[in-house]
Amino acid sequence: MHDIIFKMKNNKFKLLNPILHSQLRLAIVSYLVGNGNSNFNELKEVTSASGGNISVQLKKLEECGYLKIEKGFLNNYQHTKVSITPKGLKAFEDYVKVLKEYIE
Numbered sequence: 668m669h670d671i672i673f674k675m676k677n678n679k680f681k682l683l684n685p686i687l688h689s690q691l692r693l694a695i696v697s698y699l700v701g702n703g704n705s706n707f708n709e710l711k712e713v714t715s716a717s718g719g720n721i722s723v724q725l726k727k728l729e730e731c732g733y734l735k736i737e738k739g740f741l742n743n744y745q746h747t748k749v750s751i752t753p754k755g756l757k758a759f760e761d762y763v764k765v766l767k768e769y770i771e
Contacts, residue, residue: 683762683765683766684765686728686731686758687759692724692728695710695721695728695734696755696759698713698714699751699755700759703750703751704749704750707721733751733752733758734749734755735752736748
């Protein structure tokens with residue numbers, strides 16, 4: 668326990684990005700990192716989250732500049748395309764780097 672406190676005092680443990688540290692937001696960004704882009708319904712399916720919750724989290728990620736959201740129509744149905752931005756990819760890479768530092 669004292670070892671952990673000592674390391675924290677010496678700033679070994681950096682703070683994790685609070686935007687990405689949310690379980691659902693991290694799941695969304697992780698999925699997009701692996702797939703490049705997706706759509707609202709697919710994200711809802713792979714995360715098992717409600718439509719309302721997905722909407723709120725997508726908006727937060729878009730406001731941070733981590734995602735690009737394009738709304739339109741596909742075969743006469745509303746379609747929301749979601750893709751990760753370079754800023755979002757960098758934030759994810761930094762998040763993973765900090766996590767790796769925790770275990771070293």
